[in-house]
Amino acid sequence: MNDPNGMVYHNGTYHLCFQYNPYGSTWENMSWGHATTKDLITWTHQADALHKDGLSDMFSGGAVIDKNNVSGLGKDAIIAFYTNAGIGQTQCIAYSLDNGNTFTKYKNNPILTSSEPDFRDPKVFWHEATDKWIMILAVGQHMEIYNSDNFLDWTYKSSFGEGEGSHGGVWECPDLVQLPVEGTQKRKWLLICNINPGGPFGGSAAQYFVGSFDGERFTNEAPVQTKWMDYGKDYYATVTWSNTPDNRVIALGWMSNWQYGNQLPTKQYRSATAIPRDLKLFEHEGQTYLKSEISKGLNPFLHKISSLEGLNVNKDETLENITKGAKAYQVDMELKNESADKLGFKLFNDKGDGVSFYIDAHKKTLKMDRTKSGLTDFDPTLAYMVKTIAPLFLKDDLIKLTLLVDTCSIEVFGNGGRFTMTNLVFPQEQFNNIHFFSYGGDFEVKSISVQEIKTK
Ligand code: FRU
Numbered sequence: 001m002n003d004p005n006g007m008v009y010h011n012g013t014y015h016l017c018f019q020y021n022p023y024g025s026t027w028e029n030m031s032w033g034h035a036t037t038k039d040l041i042t043w044t045h046q047a048d049a050l051h052k053d054g055l056s057d058m059f060s061g062g063a064v065i066d067k068n069n070v071s072g073l074g075k076d077a078i079i080a081f082y083t084n085a086g087i088g089q090t091q092c093i094a095y096s097l098d099n100g101n102t103f104t105k106y107k108n109n110p111i112l113t114s115s116e117p118d119f120r121d122p123k124v125f126w127h128e129a130t131d132k133w134i135m136i137l138a139v140g141q142h143m144e145i146y147n148s149d150n151f152l153d154w155t156y157k158s159s160f161g162e163g164e165g166s167h168g169g170v171w172e173c174p175d176l177v178q179l180p181v182e183g184t185q186k187r188k189w190l191l192i193c194n195i196n197p198g199g200p201f202g203g204s205a206a207q208y209f210v211g212s213f214d215g216e217r218f219t220n221e222a223p224v225q226t227k228w229m230d231y232g233k234d235y236y237a238t239v240t241w242s243n244t245p246d247n248r249v250i251a252l253g254w255m256s257n258w259q260y261g262n263q264l265p266t267k268q269y270r271s272a273t274a275i276p277r278d279l280k281l282f283e284h285e286g287q288t289y290l291k292s293e294i295s296k297g298l299n300p301f302l303h304k305i306s307s308l309e310g311l312n313v314n315k316d317e318t319l320e321n322i323t324k325g326a327k328a329y330q331v332d333m334e335l336k337n338e339s340a341d342k343l344g345f346k347l348f349n350d351k352g353d354g355v356s357f358y359i360d361a362h363k364k365t366l367k368m369d370r371t372k373s374g375l376t377d378f379d380p381t382l383a384y385m386v387k388t389i390a391p392l393f394l395k396d397d398l399i400k401l402t403l404l405v406d407t408c409s410i411e412v413f414g415n416g417g418r419f420t421m422t423n424l425v426f427p428q429e430q431f432n433n434i435h436f437f438s439y440g441g442d443f444e445v446k447s448i449s450v451q452e453i454k455t456k
Helices: 296-301
Strands: 004-010 013-021 031-037 045-048 057-059 062-066 075-085 087-096 120-128 131-139 142-148 156-158 170-178 187-196 205-213 219-220 236-240 250-254 277-284 287-293 304-315 316-319 329-337 343-346 356-360 365-369 389-390 398-406 409-414 419-424 433-439 443-453
Touching: 004 062, 004 075, 004 236, 004 250, 013 205, 031 057, 045 075, 045 087, 057 062, 057 365, 062 120, 075 120, 087 120, 087 219, 120 170, 131 170, 131 187, 142 170, 156 219, 170 277, 187 219, 187 236, 187 277, 205 236, 287 296, 287 409, 296 304, 304 316, 329 343, 365 409, 365 419, 389 419, 398 443, 433 443
Parallel strands: none
Antiparallel strands: 004 013, 013 031, 031 045, 057 075, 062 075, 075 087, 120 131, 131 142, 142 156, 170 187, 187 205, 205 219, 236 250, 250 277, 277 287, 304 443, 316 433, 329 398, 329 443, 343 356, 343 433, 356 365, 365 389, 398 409, 409 419
């Protein structure tokens, strides 16, 4: 699989479609698979939503609910927007009148065309103030904004992107959502812009812009700064669910990178999404940034395994078998630096595979090194062999880290989601030990706890 698609909440169920190849495990024959959940964690596969149209692929897009039947396709229809990618790329719709069990392609497709070769990944949302449906589309290296009353006829309104953010590659999978700014009464707009290549560590990545949106035009409030949704190498094609309860903005990304996504050393499947994340904004040193929290849906699936408080690290401290054999687990830790220049820890297994995390106390950064984490030689270009680095966005002098460790991935949430770092890893067996280290002084592990993630 690759991108999440058609994400919409309807009658108590979250729908998730996804780009996939029904006939193989590399990118080809792009179709929309379909899965559903009530809790955002445990999923049930459903029949595929969309298959190829002749020779054309079904590329990415979003979905909405037509509550007032403005399209005439049926009250409460799920309307999925997708890109038909053949000789050119055009925007099309398919609709479902049976809660997503089956989708019918609209007979008068396409609904929007262009002469631009890269013209794709429509995301549609309701804009209250102008009483219109808005579509944001990725077009080459910019975004285009259209509006409509009926989902079928679209009017071009504006373009965004020239001279803004990173332009190392083509812009893909856009989204535009309004979010509260933590600790204030403000609400601002977040424009998500996936880019490939051009990511901070090579290949694919998700950048974002914060600003205002008047229904026709998005204005970026910080044009000189490039902001990243995640500081790992494997977090791409991120977009949000439509029609969610309580106006929650829940994002989902694909945990991979087009540099090696077709070569990953797994069998019977290839790729997964990251954990669903609740999005907010926060202010830090005069700028507004994205905060990504682990969806609370995970809480019922956490089971305590081990914990410890007040461990002073002078040079080295090892805690063995802290996971008690768990296949997937969450580690929460609070670290307080006393006098170290560098501090950190390594998760490792008994076969010698390990992932190291280094905190630079002066630069206030976290670096993750997966170059000795297990299978690493599947990618002849060595694009996989990188260390990723994130600013800590500290609030006070406590460094709080939450790690979600699964069979082939580690997602780091720093300081309550003020930064995240998502990286794939392929250890020969799960990491079960942790080794803390410090250079140039001491630090304290104020607390560490490990909880198993168990869904069955
Ligand atoms: C992003 C992307 C989209 C496109 C889809 C095709 O990963 O390239 O722009 O719609 O994948 O599978």
